[in-house]
Amino acid sequence: MTDRPDDRFAPGDRVRTRIADPPGHTRLPRYARGARGEIVSTAGHHPLADERARGLASDPRAVYHVRFAASDLFGAGDHAVVVELWEDYLEPDGSAS
Amino acid sequence: MSGDHASSPVAARVRHVEALLEGRGLLEPDEIDERIDALAAGGTPANGAAVVARAWVDPAFRERLLADGNAAIAELGFSMGGALQEQKLTVVANDADEHHVIVCTLCSCYPIALLGPSPGWYKSEAYRSQVVREPRAVLREFGVELPASTRITVWDASAESRYLVLPRRPPGTEDRSEEELAALVTRKGLIGTAAV
Structure with a gap:
């Protein structure tokens, strides 16, 4: 899927997901909140589901495939989980780990 | 409306909203x-199986399928456009090192155009909650025993993409025709809960 110049993240970037539990609809699964992961690829550009669910106008913005190590999400497991997340849910993970 | 939850409170609420919308002329009956x-x-x-069989016999198609699923399936006359907008198709390929499995933990997103309506277990709370945490154990329940050296990647359809697993071509099928190969591919194989 084509990247755009104003995309905030690129494949390989380390990111951290939002911790807050929003009052309404969201597509950031609970198990992936406050978690560290890595951008795999861009999954297109789409209006934010949280805003559409509230009847708000929403500009398309980047959605990413983000890979998490199971041990980081659940404290156990040797597999990976790839979750598809809007850029709004993500911030750069500056911490060295 | 789905007949699976006819007695649930949510179904009753949905029927009520539907009746209100019809009453106000915003929705036609049915x-x-x-x-x-x-x-x-x-x-x-059978659609997903045809896509997989083509990918097995045509390496160039396989490459195009993994790079841009929507464009590749259009070559076979398929489309992800059955919904209000076309859905992005992402195809993930199994190999000796990595096995992929698909889930929608938030609801039941599924590539209907290529797989038809999803099976009941795919929508079940048990599958949705367990496969992200313990995929190896869940796959074992489905009869899929993977070597410890095979990594498992679970894809959660949490946004706009729909996923399809490209299973490994079974050994000893070199002489099979594309149609015969397609007949080997199961729905579970396309979800990742069977080897093929």
């Missing part, structure tokens, strides 16, 4: 059922 039928029209696991 419009929702017709939309659902349109979404499911032509959707069957």
